[in-house]
Amino acid sequence: MTEQRVAMTCEDVRFRYRGDAPEMRFDCAFPTGAVTALIGPSGSGKSTLINLIAGFETPDEGAIRFGDRDITQEPVSERPVSMVFQENNLFSHLSVFDNVALGVSPSLRLTGEDRGRVEVALAGVGLSGYGGRLPAQLSGGERQRVALARVIVRQKPVLLLDEAFASLGPALRADMLDLLASIHDERHMTTVMVTHFPEDARRIAAHTVFLADGAVVLEGDTASLLDSETAPAPVRAYLGEKEEVSD
C-alpha cells in the first residue's frame, strides 16, 4: 500500500477488434479512490475499455496512464489493476484458499504470514472456514466473494469489475454492492465497474461514464447524469428503453 493512489486516464485511445471492425475511441479519466460506473447499451465498448486498461487488449493508438506512469505497453501482471469477471474467476480445480492465495503468490509458495493474510481476507468477505472447499461447492454469490478476497490480498490500487454481479439476483446483487462499498471505504481503490443496471451505479458509484457506439459520450456526477429529470438526451433514451424492456 505504499503506491501512491493516482487516477487512471485514457488519452485518445483507439482500438478495433479486426481491421474491418468499427474503430472505438476512448477519452476519459477515473477519479482517484472513487467508484466509477461504466454504463451504456450493449456493444458500446464497456468491456473493451476495461480490457484495454487491464492489458487484455492493446490500443492501436493513444495512451493509458496511471497517474504519470504510461502503462499502455506494460505486461498484464505488472499493471496496478485487479479484475473481477462475471464468472470463472476461480480455478474450479483449486480450493477456495488456493484461489485467494494465488493473489499473494502466483506459484503458491506461501509463508505463514501469507496464509494469515489469506484467512483474514476470507473472513473479510464473510467466508471464514470456507478455505478448504472447491468453487463448485459454493453459490454464485459466494464465488464472487472469494474473487473479492483475492482482490483484497493483491492490494492493487485499481479494481475493475466486468459485470461482476450481473448474474446474481437483485437482493444478492445489493449485498455484493454493499460488500464492495465497505471494501472501498477501507481501501479506497480506484474502482471501475461495468454494469447494465443504473440502480447499481446510483447505489455506490459517485462518478459515471456513459458509453455508446464505442466512444465515451458523457461523464460526470452519477446523481445528475442518471437522474430521469436532468439526464442528457442520450442517457435518457438509454434509461427509458432500459426500464421498459427491463429483465
Place this chain on the structure above:
Amino acid sequence: MAGGLALVPAAFLALVAAGAFLPLAVLALPDAGAEIGDALGDPVIWRALRFTLLQAALSTALSLAFAVPVATAFYELRRFPGSGALLRLFVLPLALPQIVAVLAIVGLYGEQGMFSRLAESAGLGFPSIYGLTGILIAHVFFNMPLAVRVVLGALGSMPAEYDRLAHQLGMDFVSRFRFVVWPFMRPALMSAASLIFMLCVTSFTVVLTLGGGPRATTLEVAIYQALTFDFDIARAVLLAVIQVAVTALAFILLTRAGGEVSAGLTLGGLRSFPMRRSLPLRVASFAVILIGALFVLAPFLVIIWRGVAADLPGLAGQASVRAAVTTSLVLAALASLLAVTMSLMLATGIAKAAAARRFSGAPGKSERLLGQTSSLILVVPPVVIAAGWFIVIRRFGDVYAAAPLMVVIVNAAMAIPFAMRLLLPAAMSASERYDRLCRQLGLAGFARLRLVTWPLLRRVMWLALAFSLALSLGDLGVIAIFGSQDVQTLPYLILQRMGSYRTQDAAGLALILCVMTMVLMTIADRGGRLSDKNRENG
C-alpha cells in the same frame, strides 16, 4: 417406427461381429477341443500376447511423452501464421493408409533412410527399423498428433477468463502449467492414453510389415500367419479369443477413462489470445512445434519424393494396377455408403430414443443398447472378424469369391464408429431443437426427413462419407486375409510389391493411394469446418 429402423444396423453389426465367434461353433466337433488344448501350450501364442501388450504400452507412453510438449507449445503460442494448417496436418496421419505410412517410415528411418543416414554420418548408431523400433516409430507417428488434438480439444474447453487471470496474477510458465494447463490436460491425457492403447493393441498393418519374425509379432499378425501360412485353425481361433479378451479389457479401460475411439476427429479452434509471451518461451515453443511438425510432415514428403521418382506412367499402364485402383474405389465406395446409411439409421434411432426420455432423465435401455452397438466393432477388431468368417466360409464354399462382399461389410462396420461420432451429435441436436416443433406441426415421415433432418445433417453426412471412404481405401486387414490374384485392392498390391522387393513400384502406388485418401480428407475437413461454422451461427 424409427426405433425399429435402428435395429437394422444394430443387427448388422452384431451379425458381422458374431462371425468372429462362429469358428468356435464350427470347431465344436470331436477332436477340436483337444486341438485347441494343444494350441494352449504353444509358446508362440503367449509370446504374441506379451509383445502385443508391450508394444501397445510403449507406443502409448511415447506418444503421450511427445504430445505433451507439442500440445503445450501450441497452447502457449495459440494462433500464429500457419497454426490452423499445422493442426489440420495433425489430422492426416489418422486417415493415411497404414501401409503408406510404413513405406514412408522405412524410407526415413530404414537402413537406406534419410534420417538414419544422417544419424550415422553424425556418428550415431541407429537401430534397425524392423522390429520394436519401427513399430514404435510408426505408432508414435499415428498417435502423437491424435493425442495433441485430443489435449488441445480439452484445453479449448477451458474458460477464457483463466488465461486472463493467469496473466494478471503474474504466473510464470511453470505455475501456469501446474495450476491452469495441467488440470485440463490430465483427464484428456487419460482418455488419449486409453484410446491409443486400444488402437495399438489392434494394430495390424504396421506390425505385419515392420514386425520382424516371431520376436515381434502381435496377436492379430499371428492370426493372419496361422491362417495364410500355417493353416493352423485351432491356433487362429485361440489367438482370436485372446485378442477379443484383450480388446474388451482395453475397451473397458477406454470407457472408464471417458475416452472415445473417434476423438480428435473434430477440433474447435483455440481462442486467440493477444498476450505477449516472453521471448525464450516463444522460441522454445516454436522449436518444439517445428520438431513435432517435421516428424509428422516428413513421411508425407518422403511419399511424394519417392513416389514421383517411381515410374508412374508405367504403373498406370499395368493392368493389375488399374484393376486394383478400380477395385479399391468400388469396394470403398460401397463400404462407405453402407457405413453412412447404417450410421444414419442408428443415429436417428438413438436421437429418437433420447427425445422420448427428455423428461425422465436417465437414458433408457434401448438408447444405451443402441449406443453401445457401434462399439462392438472396436471390441471385435476387423482382422479377427475377417479371420472368423474366413474359417467358416472356407468350410462351405469358395472363400476368395466372398472377398469383395467381406471387404465391403467389414470395412463398413469398421467405419461406423467414426461416422457415428460425426452424425450422432448432429442428429441429437436436430431432434433436440426441432422435435417438439415438428410434432406440433404434424411434420413427420418423409416430409420431416426432407425438410428438417436432411438439411441439418447433409454436411456431416458428406464428412462421414469421405472419412469412411478414406478408412476403407486404406484398410489392409480384411483384404490381407481374403485377397487373391482375382481380388486385389491398392494396399494389398502395395504389400505384394513390397514382398517381392519392388520398392519403386510400391512407392509409386503409395503415392497414388496417399493422394486419393488425402483429397478425400481435405474435402471432409473443409466440409467439417463449414458445418462447424454453421453450427456456431445457427
